Amino acid sequence: MQLEPKPFRACPALLLLFALCSAPAMLFGQVPDQDPSAPELLSALDHGPLAVGFKSMVLFDTSRTYDLNMGDTTLAAKPSVGRPILVNVWYPTAAPNDLPIRVRELFEFPTNDTIVSFIDTLKEYSTTFSKWYCADQYLDLENLKADTGLLDDQREQLQAAYWDKQTSSYRNANPMMGDHPLVIYHQGLGGTIDESWMLLEYLASHGMVCVSSAFQDNDSGSEVGVGDLDATVGDIGFLIRHRTDYAPNSSDQVVLMGHSYGANYIPCYVAQGNRDVNSLVLLDNDLARAMYDFVGKKDSPFTDEKKSLFDFPIYCAAQTGAEFYLLDRFTSAARTYITVEGMEHDQFTSLGAACTALSTDLIKEPKERILAASNYPLLCESVLKFILHATGRGQALTPKDIENRSGWWYQYVAPGEVLAHNEVYVHSATTCPTPTQFVKWMLSVGPDSAAQVFLHCEATLIDTNYHYIDDYLQVAYQDFSIEEFIAFLSALDRPGEPVYTPDVLFTLCATWLYHSDPVDRKELTERAFQLGDWMMETFPDRIEGPMAVAMLQFNEEPARDYKPYYERILKIEPGILDRKPKNGGEQFAQAQVRHYLKVE
Template identity: 25%
Template sequence: MRLTILQILIFFSGNLIAAQTSLKEINLENGAYKVGFRHYTATDSTRTYSRIFDYTNKKFSRPIPVSIWYPSEQEMVNREPLTVLDYFEVLKEEEEWEHLPNDQILNWFYYANTPANQKHLLETTTAYGGARSAKGKFPVIIYAPSFQASSIENFALCEYLASHGFVVISSPSRGTETRWFSNNNAKEMETQARDVEYLIKEISKYPVADDDIAIMGFSFGGLSNILVQTRNDKVKAVVSLDGTERYQYGLLTQSPFFDAFKMDVPYMHMAQKDIPEIVLKEDKIDAALNTEFKLYDSITKSKVYRLKFHNLSHTHFSTLGVLFAERDKRQDKRDPEIMKSYKWVARYTLQFLEATLKGDKNALQYIDNDPQYNGAADGLITLQIKRPEKEAYTFQDFHELALKKNYKNLVQLHDSILKKHTSFKIPEGNLNTLGLQLVFNPKTSDQGIKVFLLGTKLYPNSANLYDSLAEGYLFMGNDKKAIESFERSLELNPQNQNAINRLEQLKK
């Protein structure tokens, strides 16, 4: 009998049929590089963990199984590529059943022990264990698996991306205390986010890894990745393979780290087809899942791509789902249609990453095109693009530009900005605070005076700004200018006791 049931957002029912697919028929179009693969276990000493089936109270540092796919230029003479069974050896380790006999794999885990699935285990992949990495640096993709799933669940997609010049790193989705999630999904979402952040640090140790990073997640992994993006500046793009952030927005909002306003990098969400009414009714699924996408509606600062694949169900956004998952005859399409659509998922993922991490203009044009223009059959994919809302020009924007120009010609800079952003207004208090910060630092005193001069130009009746300008001149030893400015401040506000006291001291 099976040990566990794979939990995903869309629940399986009893209406299942066997799948007939293969890696060869999926036929992903690999790039110029051979693909190397490594798997090992790292340790996060900041957290504790227990092996659930050891039946002891022993706790130890959290193990982080790591799978890495990377570009290789090595000639693979006399080397054999990995088989699907080799990847299942990784799955066994991550499920903490390392010693399980291979002939029990399909009985023990998630997939039916059918002749077709036994045949899948013997299929060869395009990855080579331990191959030498190619020279140079490559952009990084961190993959977050679905609910309690293995790091290798999307191995074909990971190989495909590595062959096109990306480093892909993944670890399994596992619970906070043990292999299994608790009933607190908000806690487990945060745990998976921390695992992804651990991988950001882990991959930085590799000379082959560039600083540019994208995060990619399937199902539950999509939720965790939203948290990761909002608190990590290294993340430059997000790919979501039917991510649960579309279906469980409320779970996101339970996190103190979530803020849709911080979603400020390109984001591509690829979704399953509309769930048929019979499935909604029999599986007690809210029909709003077909239409609502609150996160999409909430994002204002980044460009968002929303694609719907009309021939894919939720589980078919992973390699293992396409190859091994039983089909639901109430809603799943035929295997050739599923494999063709999975190939389009891979293409759009690649083009999005080429555009966002490598700056490829042709790739950007590709993802902006209507899918039919790119060769997709009519009705296969629906695309929506949401562009960032035009934001008001802020004082922070102005200051960053002024800083680059070493605070020179601030009046002219202000006027040029005002021509493009007619509603732009610098708060008087911001100028006063910035000027004081600069003027009392001997290294930047001159810049502080320039800020105050801009301030008195914009706010000629501000006694406070003239008083601060005078303090700046006094700090710099220019008593004459200090007296002039204190006197102007006193004209504007005869009750300015600071100016009265300073002038009395200066004129002794």
């Protein structure tokens, strides 16, 4: 089923994607070597030869259900039409109509009486988080150049400047016929429809059909944010199978692209055995930095039986410090890795880059933001060149394309190879492993030997920027048995100078909170019980042990008497509920304590 968009008049616009000034577009590979003001520095992406159309529609996946009343029981029941799939499409057009749309018009989703509750909820969510990722994130009391009493006004001005930006997309323009590769983009947690509009528009101007969707949770309700892996995988499959419904000019060459959460989990679609993907583009994500497989065992793409499915090109761009340990498990793939110094997480998105640029005149120290904003067009160009080559339409991205860029680092890894720091470690009394070598080696030698090498090589394995004890404990906690993990902790004991603290272990106990798979959840819950009990014996005067167990009552598996744990918490820290929680796990534990006191 399909809901066609309602036509409406586009606002007057310029024909530039993102122009803060009249300066010419930067050439591929150039970076500024001086510090002009932001309006003089930032310029538009050099669009391709094709005009770009944009359309928005809602399709329905009739194989899945969805409460279109969004949990509101006061509304009359809606027809059972399936799960709504919002489809925003940027595509090549030979016939631009009217004038280009503004950014704010990306939120003008099609609607009717059946889906009005869903669309209203989605629009409120999208505009709220667009404002947070733009004005609220890039203007605060510390960096504001104006009087701090003007913060709210300045944020409103920044947001209006962003939403009023004119794009280069023409709503409902007739699509150009042809055989255009399909790029499916998945945003991050809290991500919105406008998250990477500049990049998608830019790719469309070079002959791609680009689509984004809401990727909302499976369970409808008051929230429509991303974060449901089953929904992600299901929606990607639907968008590929039904591409002729919204993009009849798209080919069977499919590129999956995502940022943050989206980049973390789009590989799971391939891991389920789907063979209709041509390449992956991953923008600043945990796969680039993590030293342990954080995806649940059922869905992980990194197992020996699944990693061979990734036999196509992969591109990943990330912040400085990324080691690409997990991605180097895809040894059947050709991998292109890029790191960019100075770019923050959300500056790998169009929303983040645009608001970074627009905020430079409003803050005290704009130099770093000017550089970060100037990097975004270069990032888009590297993505384009990678996709053109991956789809057989252009030359490969090479070091020459990167070498003139200050703070950029390019690495190409051929199939069958891995980066040097990810190679297998051969134990030696005179050499220490790299961090990623150690986490792989430690699992093969057991807790005692691993602890000895860690203590010997601690200066190499721990640094203040990228590697902490938490990283190694997370790997050990996940992959050792709980008995082996406790043995590892005991072997790391160093009187007078502890290697780890109880609060780090408490965070590990809270890992079960972030797993929805019943098997993983049950295993991690049992681990947390045993570790919590061990912490109570080892650190009798610390609150983290009983707190770790108390928060497990929510699971009620296995059932036990939790009263002694609550009593221990209140004895050690009677005012536990009077202070701000340190993290999400502690906040959850405090809620359990509060419930216990209420019942008692």
